[in-house]
Amino acid sequence: MKYKRLTREQFEALHKEFSNFLATQSIDKAEWDSIKANKPEVADQELDVFSDLIWEGVLTNAHYLEHFSKNHIFLFHCQEKLIQSIVLKALETQVDFMQKEGLQWLSDNMFTDTVEIHIGKKEYQIERNMAIFDLITEGAILSDGQLYLQINGIIQS
Structure with a gap:
């Protein structure tokens, strides 16, 4: 992970964006729930990748x-x-x-x-x-x- 994981509140505020992020990887809600329950390390990786994407966008636009x-x-x-x-x-x-x-x-x-x-x-x-x-x-x-x-x-x- 390049930056740091977003907080729970930040993930909640970006719920729609995270859903879209998962959708680009062909992961629907049912599959996401399964990943969280059965493969927590994979879920953590997805959260980290999404966090880095968000941070990268924010920092690139910071002036x-x-x-x-x-x-x-x-x-x-x-x-x-x-x-x-x-x-x-x-x-x-x-x-x-x-x-x-x-x-x-x-x-x-x-x-x-x-x-x-x-x-x-x-x-x-x-x-x-x-x-x-x-x-x-x-x-x-x-x-x-x-x-x-x-x-x-x-x-x-």
Whole structure:
């Protein structure tokens, strides 16, 4: 398995897609029930293959990621060959970017001495989708890129 198996909730949300996946292998509900009961290792393989297919599609289409912690915001723009990053760090320890007030504080203090901004980019050291998957497993979430683009626009002007 290249990535990780989807959770039960994710499989439930993708029930129709999983049914279609099984159908492409000529496995109907009765046969699937039989495989689960009599060949659990084969069922596990099917779940793993489906999970990897879903992850591959999601990661291929991922362009922006965000990772919020108490005093840091990591914003990533995932391009084909490299990843660009903007890291915002609050130097005032009481600021919490995990709270709405923390984001308002950032808006009010963006260009003061209380916020450090670091911009970077680097080529992927491993395959692109695996690098993005690693960031997600470390806590990053997929994003529409609005915050990245907004802050990048402010920094560039």
